[in-house]
Structures are given as C-alpha cells and as structure tokens.
Amino acid sequence: MEANEMTFAETVVSVLTSKFGGTKDNAAKWDACVVVPKEYLHNAVEFLKNDASMQMDMLLDLAGIDYLTYPNHEGPRFAVSYAFKSTKNPGRRVRLKVLVSEADLNVPTITDLYASANWLEREVYDQFGLVFTGHPDLRRILNHVEFVGHPLRKDYPAQKRQWLSTTDFLVPELEKRLEDKGYKVIQRSKEIMPVEEEYLEGSIRE
Amino acid sequence: MIVLDPNGEKMNLMALNVGPTHPATHHCVRLLAALDGETIVAGVHEIGFMHRGFEKMVERGTWQQVIPYTDRLNYCSAMMNNIAFCRAVENMYGIEIPERTKVLRVIVNELSRINDHFICVAAAFQDLGGTTPFMYAFNPREEIMLIWEKLTGARLTNSFARIGGLYRDSYDGFENDVLAACKSVEKALKDLHACLDRNRIFLDRTVGVGKISAERAISYGWTGPCLRATGVESDLRKDEPYYDYETYDWEVVVGTQGDANDRLQVRLAEIEESVKIVRQALKRLAPGPVDIVDPRIRVPAHKLAYQDMEALIGRFKSVYEGIRVPEGEYYCASECANGELGFTIVSDGSGHPYRIKVRSPSFAHVSAFNELVEGLTLADSMATLPGLNMIAGELDR
Amino acid sequence: MSNEAEKPNFITTSLDFLVNWGRTNSLWPFPYGTACCAIEFMSTEVGRYDLSRIGSEYVRFTPRQSDVLLVAGTISYKQAPILKRMYEQMAEPRWVIAMGACASSGGFYDCYCTVPGIDHIIPVDVYIGGCPSRPEAFFEAMFDLQKKIKDESYMKQRAERVKDQLEMIKAKTEQAKAEAREFAREKREELKEFVAEKEQKLVKKAQFWKE
Numbered sequence: 001m002e003a004n005e006m007t008f009a010e011t012v013v014s015v016l017t018s019k020f021g022g023t024k025d026n027a028a029k030w031d032a033c034v035v036v037p038k039e040y041l042h043n044a045v046e047f048l049k050n051d052a053s054m055q056m057d058m059l060l061d062l063a064g065i066d067y068l069t070y071p072n073h074e075g076p077r078f079a080v081s082y083a084f085k086s087t088k089n090p091g092r093r094v095r096l097k098v099l100v101s102e103a104d105l106n107v108p109t110i111t112d113l114y115a116s117a118n119w120l121e122r123e124v125y126d127q128f129g130l131v132f133t134g135h136p137d138l139r140r141i142l143n144h145v146e147f148v149g150h151p152l153r154k155d156y157p158a159q160k161r162q163w164l165s166t167t168d169f170l171v172p173e174l175e176k177r178l179e180d181k182g183y184k185v186i187q188r189s190k191e192i193m194p195v196e197e198e199y200l201e202g203s204i205r206e
Numbered sequence: 207m208i209v210l211d212p213n214g215e216k217m218n219l220m221a222l223n224v225g226p227t228h229p230a231t232h233h234c235v236r237l238l239a240a241l242d243g244e245t246i247v248a249g250v251h252e253i254g255f256m257h258r259g260f261e262k263m264v265e266r267g268t269w270q271q272v273i274p275y276t277d278r279l280n281y282c283s284a285m286m287n288n289i290a291f292c293r294a295v296e297n298m299y300g301i302e303i304p305e306r307t308k309v310l311r312v313i314v315n316e317l318s319r320i321n322d323h324f325i326c327v328a329a330a331f332q333d334l335g336g337t338t339p340f341m342y343a344f345n346p347r348e349e350i351m352l353i354w355e356k357l358t359g360a361r362l363t364n365s366f367a368r369i370g371g372l373y374r375d376s377y378d379g380f381e382n383d384v385l386a387a388c389k390s391v392e393k394a395l396k397d398l399h400a401c402l403d404r405n406r407i408f409l410d411r412t413v414g415v416g417k418i419s420a421e422r423a424i425s426y427g428w429t430g431p432c433l434r435a436t437g438v439e440s441d442l443r444k445d446e447p448y449y450d451y452e453t454y455d456w457e458v459v460v461g462t463q464g465d466a467n468d469r470l471q472v473r474l475a476e477i478e479e480s481v482k483i484v485r486q487a488l489k490r491l492a493p494g495p496v497d498i499v500d501p502r503i504r505v506p507a508h509k510l511a512y513q514d515m516e517a518l519i520g521r522f523k524s525v526y527e528g529i530r531v532p533e534g535e536y537y538c539a540s541e542c543a544n545g546e547l548g549f550t551i552v553s554d555g556s557g558h559p560y561r562i563k564v565r566s567p568s569f570a571h572v573s574a575f576n577e578l579v580e581g582l583t584l585a586d587s588m589a590t591l592p593g594l595n596m597i598a599g600e601l602d603r
Numbered sequence: 604m605s606n607e608a609e610k611p612n613f614i615t616t617s618l619d620f621l622v623n624w625g626r627t628n629s630l631w632p633f634p635y636g637t638a639c640c641a642i643e644f645m646s647t648e649v650g651r652y653d654l655s656r657i658g659s660e661y662v663r664f665t666p667r668q669s670d671v672l673l674v675a676g677t678i679s680y681k682q683a684p685i686l687k688r689m690y691e692q693m694a695e696p697r698w699v700i701a702m703g704a705c706a707s708s709g710g711f712y713d714c715y716c717t718v719p720g721i722d723h724i725i726p727v728d729v730y731i732g733g734c735p736s737r738p739e740a741f742f743e744a745m746f747d748l749q750k751k752i753k754d755e756s757y758m759k760q761r762a763e764r765v766k767d768q769l770e771m772i773k774a775k776t777e778q779a780k781a782e783a784r785e786f787a788r789e790k791r792e793e794l795k796e797f798v799a800e801k802e803q804k805l806v807k808k809a810q811f812w813k814e
Contacts (some may be wrong), residue, residue: 025535027533027534027535027552028534028535028536029532029534029536030297030298030534030536030538031536031537031538033535057424057425058424058425058427058429059427060427060537060539060546060548060565061537061548061550061563061565063537063550063561063563064563065535065552065561066561070554070560071554071555071556081535081537081550081563083537083548083550083565085539087424087433087438087440090440090444090445090446091445091446093537095537114425114427115422115425115426115427115573115574116425116426116427116570116573118573119569119573120569127261140254141252141253141254142253142254142257142602142603142716143254143257143681143716144254144680144681151259151262151715151716152261152262156715157715158259158262158263158265158266158713158714158715159713159714159715160715161680161715161716161719162680162715163680163683164680164681164683164684165684166684167681167684167685168252170223170236170238170250170252171221171238173238173250174221174238174240174248174249174250175207177240177248177249177250177576178209178219178240178247178248181212181247181248181580182211182212183209183210183211183212183217183247183248184209184210185207185208185209186208186209186210186216187207187208188207189207189221198684198688199684200683200684200687200724203723203724204722204723204724204725204726205722205723226682226685227635227664227685227689228664229664232636232637232641233635233636233637233676233682233685234637254679254681255637255679255681255682255685256637256638256676256677256679256682257679257681257716258677258679258705258712258714258716258717259712259714259715259716259717262714262715263711263712263713263714274711275711278638278639281638281639281642281735282642325642325645329645340649341649341650344645344646344649344650344651345649345650345651347646348646348649348650348651351646361643361646361735361737362639362642362643362735363639363734363735598637598638598676599638599639602679
C-alpha cells in the first residue's frame with residue numbers, strides 16, 4: 001500500500017513536470033506537490049481530472065499563502081495551493097501550487113471543472129485579493145461588502161476593525177442567477193432602502 | 207419582479223429573504239429566494255455571519271495555542287478537531303505516538319462522532335417541529351458530556367489532545383463510564399428509530415427532498431456522511447487508515463438516494479458503527495504512557511520540573527518559545543464527524559505557525575445549498591438544511 | 604390627584620408585585636445563538652437541566668413574542684446590523700443576556716471581524732462568563748435577571764413614561780385656567796361698565812321727568 005502510494009506520487013510529479021512545465025515543490029516534504037506555471041494551470045487541472053490514470057475528481061481546498069514575512073523567501077509574494085483527491089482510487093492525493101506576483105494578481109479560474117471551486121476561489125479573493133479571471137461571480141464571501149483591504153495578507157493588522165452599516169441587498173445576484181437558469185427579468189424589483197435610524201454607525205460605547 | 211421563463215411565459219416572482227435570523231439557518235446562512243407561489247425558482251445564499259478570523263488568530267500564537275481555536279471549529283465534536291490538528295503536526299515531525307494514546311484518541315473520536323450525529327438528528331427533528339426525539343437524543347449526549355467533564359474538565363470545548371500526546375491520562379473508572387454511555391446510546395438509538403423510521407409526517411417531509419447525484423456531490427467536494435448518503439463509499443478511516451482504524455471490525459455506511467432522509471439515516475447508522483469501534487477499543491486499552499518523551503515537542507511532566515534541570519528548561523522553552531515544527535508545507539486530512547477536515551499547514555520553522563488553512567467539510571456542503579433547494583417548496587428548503595449539519599464555526603471559521 | 608400614581612400606596616405596590624411576579628416566571632427567551640454557546644443552551648433546555656423549571660422553556664425564534672434576547676455566540680461585524688435590528692423589533696419590556704465570553708467581550712477572537720462585546724451595539728442586562736458558559740451559569744444569570752425584574756416598579760416606570768405627558772397636561776390646564784380667568788375678568792369689567800351706563804341713563808331719565 002505504502003509503496004503504491006509513493007509510486008503514484010512520483011508518477012504524478014513526473015507527469016506534471018514533463019507535460020506542463022511544473023517543478024517539484026521543495027517545501028512539500030510530506031506529500032506530493034507540484035508548482036505549475038500560471039498559464040498551464042487550467043490544462044494541468046483538466047488533465048488531472050479527466051485523465052484515466054489520474055481521476056482526481058474532487059477539489060478539496062484552495063489555500064492562499066502570503067510569503068511577505070517568510071524568512072529568506074525568494075520569488076513571488078503570493079501562492080495558491082490546490083488540494084485534490086480521488087474518490088475512485090482512494091488514497092491518491094496531489095497538490096498543485098501556483099505562484100502569483102504582486103504585480104499581476106490574476107489567476108485563471110477552474111470553476112468550469114469543479115463546482116467547489118466557486119466558493120473556494122471567492123474565499124481566496126476575499127482574504128488575499130487574488131483575482132480569478134473568468135470566475136462567474138467574484139465577490140466577497142466571508143467579510144462584509146463594506147470591508148476595505150484583504151485581511152489575511154501579512155500587512156493587514158489583525159485588530160483593524162471595520163463596521164458594517166447595513167446588510168447586503170443581494171437582489172442583483174438573484175437576478176443573475178435567474179438569468180443563468182434561462183429566465184429573463186423584464187421588471188426589476190425596487191430596492192427598499194433602510195431608513196436613516198436603521199444604519200449602524202459604530203459603537204454606542206464611544 | 208416580473209420575468210419571462212425559458213418558454214417565454216410571463217411570471218411574477220417574489221424575492222423572499224430567509225435568515226440569517228431563522229431557527230433552521232442558525233443565524234449563519236442567508237437565503238434569498240425567488241418564489242413562484244411556494245416554489246423556489248432560484249436562490250442565492252450568503253455566509254460569513256460567523257467569520258471570526260481563525261486563520262488570522264492562530265498566526266499570533268504558538269503551535270500548542272492553536273488547539274483551543276480548533277475546538278471552536280466544529281464545536282459539537284470539539285476533540286475530533288484537536289486530534290485532527292495534532293495528527294497533522296505529528297506527521298510533520300514524523301513521530302509515532304504511544305499505543306495507549308492511539309486507542310484513547312480512537313475512543314474519544316468515536317464518542318465525539320456520536321455526540322455530533324445526535325445533535326444533527328435532534329436539531330433536524332426540532333426544525334421540522336418534533337420535540338420528542340430532541341429529548342431522546344440529548345440524554346445519552348449528556349452522559350457523554352459527563353465523561354468529558356471527568357476526563358478533561360470541560361463540557362463542550364475540551365482542548366484535550368496535545369501535539370505528541372494528550373492533556374492527561376484517563377481517570378479510574380473511565381472504561382465503566384464509557385460502557386454505560388454505550389448502553390444508553392443504544393437505547394436512545396432504538397427510541398430514535400421508533401420515532402423516525404415509520405413516522406409518516408417525517409418521511410413525507412424528507413424522502414426525496416434535497417436530492418443530489420453522486421457526481422454532483424463529488425464535484426462540490428462533499429465528504430463524510432453527506433457524500434456517503436449518495437452511495438459513494440468514501441471514508442478516510444478505511445481509505446487512508448490512521449490510528450489502526452483498519453484493524454477494528456466495522457463497516458462504512460452508505461445510503462442510496464442522497465436525499466435528506468438518507469443523510470440522517472446514515473448518521474444514525476454511523477452511531478451504531480461508532481459504538482462498535484468504542485467497544486473494541488476499550489478492550490485494547492492497555493496501560494502505558496500517553497505522551498511521547500521528547501522535551502522539544504511535548505512538555506515534560508509537571509512533577510519532573512522540580513527534580514530535573516532538563517525538564518525545567520524544557521517546560522520553560524515550550525511555554526515561552528513554543529515548539530518548533532519543521533519547515534515546510536503539508537496538507538493533512540482526517541475523517542471528522544462532518545467529513546474530511548483538512549489542515550494546509552505552512553511552517554517557517556519558528557515557534558509560530560506561518561499559515562494554517564482549514565479545509566472545512568461544512569463549507570463544501572453549504573456551497574451546494576441553493577442548487578439543492580431550487581425546485582423545492584420553501585418549507586422543504588428548511589428540511590434540507592439540517593441534514594447537511596451546517597456548523598457555523600466550521601463553515602465561516 | 605396627579606401625584607398619587609408616583610407615591611407608593613397599597614394599590615400600586617400590589618400591582619407592582621403582581622406584574623413582576625408574572626414577568627419573572629415566564630421569561631420567554633429569544634435565542635440569538637450563533638456559535639458554541641447555543642449548543643450549551645440546547646443542553647440547558649433538555650432533560651438534565653430543564654429550563655422549564657423557571658418557566659422559560661417556551662423558546663420563541665421571533666423578536667415579537669419574546670422578553671429576553673439571549674445572545675449566545677460570537678457577533679461579527681457582518682452580524683451586527685442584524686442584531687441591532689432584532690433588538691429594536693422586540694417589544695418592551697425587554698432584557699438582554701450576553702452569554703459567554705464572545706458575546707460579553709469578543710472572547711479570544713481579538714480580531715478584524717469580531718465585535719468586542721455586544722454592548723457596543725445594544726445595552727446588556729446580564730453578562731455570563733465562560734467559553735462556553737455552563738448550563739448552571741446560565742441559570743444563575745436567569746436568577747439574577749429575575750431579581751432585577753423583581754426590583755422594578757411597573758407604576759414607577761409608567762410614571763416615568765407618562766411624565767412628559769403629565770407635565771404637558773398640567774401646563775395646558777394652567778393656561779386654560781388663566782385664559783378663563785382673564786375672560787371672566789373682562790366680562791366683569793364689561794358688566795360693570797354696562798351697569799354704570801344704565802345707572803347714568805336712569806339718573807338722566809329721572810332728572811328729565813323731574814324737570
């Protein structure tokens with residue numbers, strides 16, 4: 001069992017290296033992880049998902065990483081780590097990593113391949129500000145709409161608090177969803193703005 | 207709003223906001239549904255109402271200080287999260303924990319799983335308007351809570367596991383308490399099955415509601431009981447066994463339909479399997495140490511600090527500087543009550559975690575929620591949600 | 604007459620006692636449970652602890668039908684406007700319990716997204732410690748709240764509430780009285796003048812006939 005796993009990890013790394021110009025990630029000492037160039041990411045993921053020898057049918061996680069304060073770090077500031085596993089061949093796992101420089105925050109989306117990528121990419125966008133090009137609905141997910149900045153970046157102070165005045169309207173997103181399903185909106189519903197007293201302006205203790 | 211449907215016919219839809227202040231959404235999910243009469247035509251949902259910055263907070267502490275934060279991820283089975291995190295870090299060290307710790311962790315894991323599943327089923331029934339099963343399910347749960355109190359000192363958020371061992375050994379009479387709890391769990395199971403299996407109202411509300419196909423569930427990243435309810439036999443305890451789970455005699459429970467009823471029934475059946483594992487594990491519980499002996503990882507025993515210079519230094523260092531986890535990146539997952547709980551850990555070799563990303567099962571389950579409820583009635587959407595066992599601490603972290 | 608409501612007497616104290624007795628023993632909670640403390644509240648409700656012993660088992664998930672807002676769990680900035688709105692929708696009399704460390708002070712989530720205590724948003728009557736609070740601690744808080752309610756006086760609160768109205772009524776009455784006095788005085792003057800005129804006329808007439 002152990003030997004098989006090792007060989008699978010090795011084959012994944014070698015295949016991705018030869019086909020998509022990837023390099024083995026030296027930081028990953030305990031599992032298989034390949035750094036893939038940004039432009040080949042979509043192809044590599046498609047290969048992992050559809051190839052009969054791989055069958056990585058589940059995208060588990062997207063982890064954004066900010067290397068700003070990492071000691072002796074060289075290279076781009078951000079990275080995104082994609083964790084895959086296979087439910088058809090249990091025990092097979094692989095991670096892909098994409099490096100993203102501060103000058104170009106774009107990463108190609110993989111929402112067309114995995115449904116779970118939708119929310120995971122939104123979360124990375126919310127927390128790190130990486131823009132997934134081609135994502136159908138890229139907006140904040142964990143933080144509120146009035147939030148400025150990206151909290152999990154290392155230069156965002158942990159205690160910098162931001163008040164939200166009122167809850168999100170969300171009807172434009174609903175209309176978008178309707179249109180995705182083949183409906184056509186002819187008359188939009190009116191936005192009911194909250195009255196002045198309903199806005200939360202901040203702490204009542206100060 | 208007025209819309210044209212795909213056939214070109216005019217429809218008058220009402221946009222209705224459900225939650226977050228709704229008993230079934232636990233103040234943590236908001237669904238905006240476009241209703242045609244009572245049927246949900248389309249829906250968008252929003253989360254983040256309980257986002258409390260787990261990933262930012264853990265970067266400020268030491269590695270052992272992460273453990274209380276992991277408690278509050280899935281607070282219904284807090285100790286499972288401790289153990290999942292400790293296992294990930296122990297794998298990075300490459301250390302083997304003592305045999306007694308392994309068995310104790312298995313017992314604690316399975317009892318937590320029982321607790322979690324009981325809460326899920328009880329809350330699901332409560333949301334549908336049934337109060338009796340709620341009371342039935344909480345009796346054995348309280349009994350397990352009493353064991354937790356004796357074992358760890360806390361009821362809910364226990365912080366029991368430590369990197370390289372456990373907080374402390376079990377107490378005298380632990381085995382008897384667990385056996386008694388197993389008995390009352392089985393009794394409660396019988397009662398719950400009597401309430402559930404042939405209850406016409408319950409079956410009408412849940413059978414065929416919130417169906418999802420196996421392919422779609424896998425694409426959404428579903429794991430755990432929710433994925434198993436669709437018929438996929440996927441359990442990390444069997445697939446990538448740890449703590450000798452493969453040597454226990456138990457079976458992976460799978461459903462057939464993937465609807466709300468299956469998700470609850472799979473959970474109830476898993477409780478039975480967990481009781482089996484606990485009974486077997488109790489027989490294997492042999493006396494021995496629970497902590498590894500390595501002052502760089504596990505803090506030396508308190509009484510040693512008064513006799514031994516090295517132990518004193520070890521305690522001082524591990525409290526003030528924290529343990530130093532080898533540099534590198536790692537993804538490690540364990541089978542928790544809701545599914546695969548994974549930690550992507552980035553360590554820079556210092557006493558503080560550089561970055562820990564939680565892969566939470568609830569996040570994947572809830573992301574499919576609007577697809578599940580579209581086409582159902584509004585009341586059915588609230589019957590679908592509790593089966594997903596959405597735990598806010600894990601969902602929003 | 605107007606001061607009688609403010610002074611305690613047999614009728615008002617009895618009424619106070621009756622109202623407070625009713626309120627203390629049927630506090631219907633509205634569990635605003637977002638996190639771990641909500642699970643402990645569920646434990647409080649059922650078998651072993653049994654919240655119905657103090658008449659609070661009737662948990663209402665709507666602000667319209669509840670007396671106690673029980674905030675159990677972390678409140679994030681995204682949740683804050685909703686909590687404020689829920690509180691404002693509750694009918695008087697209303698009380699707030701902050702259950703657990705997170706609701707009381709933010710707990711150990713000293714972070715960009717959590718409100719450091721719900722007293723930044725709404726007034727709080729009772730705080731409970733613990734992460735999460737034990738059911739016993741929750742009962743203690745309910746007993747504290749009951750004590751607090753027993754000290755309240757319905758008549759005093761009512762007097763407080765209608766104080767402005769009373770003063771307005773008093774001022775209006777004064778004004779009306781003054782106006783009436785003024786009017787009466789004017790009338791009297793008029794009458795006097797009229798009588799004097801009449802007398803003069805009579806005198807003139809008498810003189811005329813004399814002549």
